[in-house]
Amino acid sequence: MVASLDLAALLGQAVIPAAVLGLAALGELLVERSGRINLGLEGMLHISYGAAAAVSIATGSMAVGFLAGLAAALLLAAIYFFTVEVLGVNQAVIGLSLVFLGSGVGVILGNLGGGAAGPALGITTARVVAAVLLVATTLGLYLFLQRSWVGYVVRSLGENEKAASMMGVDVRIVRAAMLALQAVLVAAAASLFLYGYTSGRWTAGRITGQGWLALGMVILGFWHPLGVAIASYLLGLLYSVQSLLPSLLPPGAVYAVLVDAAPYIAVIAAMAIASIIYRKTGHRPPASIWQA
Amino acid sequence: MKLRVKLVERAPTERGNPLLYGLAGLAVGIVVSVLLGGLTPAGVGGTASALMTVFGEPSRWLSALPYFTAIAASAAGLALAYRAGFITIGAEGQMVAGMIVAYWLLGRVGAGLAAGLFAAALAGVLLGALVAALRLYLLVNETLASLMLNYVVVSVLNYLVGGPWSAGGFTRTAPLPPDRTLGVATAATIVLATVLLVEAAYRFTRLGVAVDSVGLSRRAAETYGVGFHKTIMAAAAIGGALAGLGGGLYLVAVQQQLTSLNTFQSLGYGYMGILAAWLAGNVIAATLASSWLLGLLYLASTSLQISRVPWSFALAVQAIIVVFVVSAVTLSRYRIVLVRESQ
Missing domain, CATH: 1.10.3470 (ABC transporter involved in vitamin B12 uptake, BtuC)
Structure with a gap:
């Protein structure tokens, strides 16, 4: 009985971290399905988290905070679009630069809040919001990508840009739209992290690693909305277990070092296993991802 | 009819000097970074002064x-x-x-x-x-x-x-x-x-x-x-x-x-x-x-x-400079033209 109660608590605890990761990963999924990879996702989360915190603390409004986070994420998306799509700069250079730009500016913006606590969601409300957002976005993206003509256009662009262009697809418009949608999902993830996970209080670097892990979730979820959501939920579960590990390990244990590193080691191992499975089953990522 | 800004790739012999373009990008990047300093407690003036002090005094370079x-x-x-x-x-x-x-x-x-x-x-x-x-x-x-x-x-x-x-x-x-x-x-x-x-x-x-x-x-x-x-x-x-x-x-x-x-x-x-x-x-x-x-x-x-x-200001400034320099160097390969397009 006790075990089942603990399990239920664990499953519930996993919802918010899973939704944060899942929303960010689903945004990246859209970009990768359209044939680009935005390594700047980590920076987008940082800047959105900092901007949402600064504005929500100043105004007392979560909605306005979300809009500020969205504006910040859109700014980085616009830089990515202009430099990569218009100028043709290498997407890895810009993506990595955006990581540093986003995390740097994110800290500057977050500091404007002065360490005060802003508005936040109650734990139950936050879990319900997180679950609804993750499920609705996953289903919405599944219907969009797998069952609509526009989604077909996006996927075809990710497979063969030239062919899609010859069929009349406006490559830039589609990619701009996917980047804008990514910004919306990133802002939702950052806001959920702020209002639901850190009780409205911004701390420098608290969101670190979420963007990178989200990039890993896209691979583990095999570029499919349902897969991405499942992978994110499993990692969310690991986060819940991770917070319990210190109480389970003897103090000073050598393997206590693994507590902090657990999600990263798990993702590396999972990516290695997934790669083997994908190779054996003949699956592969969208063909034009690394061509810019 | 609408006007559209287009980048037309130059022939290899007509390309701009990438070093000059890079330096121009560096200058713009530094200006943008100084403006970003406006969001920090140092302000635009304090940021500009810190950069001037470091870059302007060779004794500090070491x-x-x-x-x-x-x-x-x-x-x-x-x-x-x-x-x-x-x-x-x-x-x-x-x-x-x-x-x-x-x-x-x-x-x-x-x-x-x-x-x-x-x-x-x-x-x-x-x-x-x-x-x-x-x-x-x-x-x-x-x-x-x-x-x-x-x-x-x-x-x-x-x-x-x-x-x-x-x-x-x-x-x-x-x-x-x-x-x-x-x-x-x-x-x-x-x-x-x-x-x-x-x-x-x-x-x-x-x-x-x-x-x-x-x-x-x-x-x-x-x-x-x-x-x-x-x-x-x-x-x-x-x-x-x-x-x-x-x-x-x-x-x-x-x-x-x-x-x-x-x-x-x-x-x-x-x-x-x-x-x-x-x-x-x-x-x-x-x-x-x-x-x-x-x-x-x-x-x-x-x-x-x-x-x-915050220390992270350095990261932001460095990233801004990289984005501007790399973009400027890429731009040296293009000519910006205005094109009239019929609807």
């Missing part, structure tokens, strides 16, 4: 030497890896691993400086090779794997300095014995010589052709007998060796003890090395200049920290 040493060591190796199309961001973890191993040998085992620095480089090689092996044999994306290994290495460091290696109950180790340390100028000279050695290897040995051909076209490279696996492994190992050595040198010349790091900030120089590599257009010898520039920018930002400007 103060950037500790940062240059660490940034240049990681940047040169990263440039080589990026030329091969191997997009690793693991220099940070390799530097920290180099520091851990060097400290263990120098501070706890009592080995000599040369052994400590050699082991630091070896630690970097092993981490670099691990990422390359994950990429080559298990098809794990090297960018993600290397980043995650960075976090793992920082966790190991924090465990050591907070536990078995802790001195006096603080999250730091005891300082290295004085005879196991080096001057900053000596450390910088070692980095300079090593980077030039790698540049020479790139220019005058098979390594350069192999790295460039694999980076441009794996298929073509393999057709002409260049081994893809071997080349990537070599680039990753050399990059790892440089970063690990940089970490060892930073330990013995600057920090002289290990302290805990947070996963967000970490040591930071390995990440700055990424920006320095791209800023140098992945030209190995040019990373010396770009690392110096980023070192000066970092120096300016540390002086701003007195005015409660």
Whole structure:
């Protein structure tokens, strides 16, 4: 009985971290399905988290905070679009630069809040919001990508840009739209992290690693909305277990070092296993991802 | 009819001078960075003044030497890896691993400086090779794997300095014995010589052709007998060796003890090395200049920290400069034209 109660608590605890990761990963999924990879996702989360915190603390409004986070994420998306799509700069250079730009500016913006606590969601409300957002976005993206003509256009662009262009697809418009949608999902993830996970209080670097892990979730979820959501939920579960590990390990244990590193080691191992499975089953990522 | 701005690619003989375009990008990047300073407690004036002080007084340029040493060591190796199309961001973890191993040998085992620095480089090689092996044999994306290994290495460091290696109950180790340390100028000279050695290897040995051909076209490279696996492994190992050595040198010349790091900030120089590599257009010898520039920018930002400007301002400024310089250099290949289009 006790075990089942603990399990239920664990499953519930996993919802918010899973939704944060899942929303960010689903945004990246859209970009990768359209044939680009935005390594700047980590920076987008940082800047959105900092901007949402600064504005929500100043105004007392979560909605306005979300809009500020969205504006910040859109700014980085616009830089990515202009430099990569218009100028043709290498997407890895810009993506990595955006990581540093986003995390740097994110800290500057977050500091404007002065360490005060802003508005936040109650734990139950936050879990319900997180679950609804993750499920609705996953289903919405599944219907969009797998069952609509526009989604077909996006996927075809990710497979063969030239062919899609010859069929009349406006490559830039589609990619701009996917980047804008990514910004919306990133802002939702950052806001959920702020209002639901850190009780409205911004701390420098608290969101670190979420963007990178989200990039890993896209691979583990095999570029499919349902897969991405499942992978994110499993990692969310690991986060819940991770917070319990210190109480389970003897103090000073050598393997206590693994507590902090657990999600990263798990993702590396999972990516290695997934790669083997994908190779054996003949699956592969969208063909034009690394061509810019 | 509507007007549309279009970029038309110039013929190779009509292209602009990339150096001039890069310098223009640098100037615009610095202006934007100063404006960004308006969001910090230092304000636009304070930010401009800090930059002017650092860049305008040559006597201060040498103060950037500790940062240059660490940034240049990681940047040169990263440039080589990026030329091969191997997009690793693991220099940070390799530097920290180099520091851990060097400290263990120098501070706890009592080995000599040369052994400590050699082991630091070896630690970097092993981490670099691990990422390359994950990429080559298990098809794990090297960018993600290397980043995650960075976090793992920082966790190991924090465990050591907070536990078995802790001195006096603080999250730091005891300082290295004085005879196991080096001057900053000596450390910088070692980095300079090593980077030039790698540049020479790139220019005058098979390594350069192999790295460039694999980076441009794996298929073509393999057709002409260049081994893809071997080349990537070599680039990753050399990059790892440089970063690990940089970490060892930073330990013995600057920090002289290990302290805990947070996963967000970490040591930071390995990440700055990424920006320095791209800023140098992945030209190995040019990373010396770009690392110096980023070192000066970092120096300016540390002086701003007195005015409660967060350390991350340096990262933002460096990223802004890279975006502007790289974009400007790319722009040198295009002509901006206004085109009339009928609806």
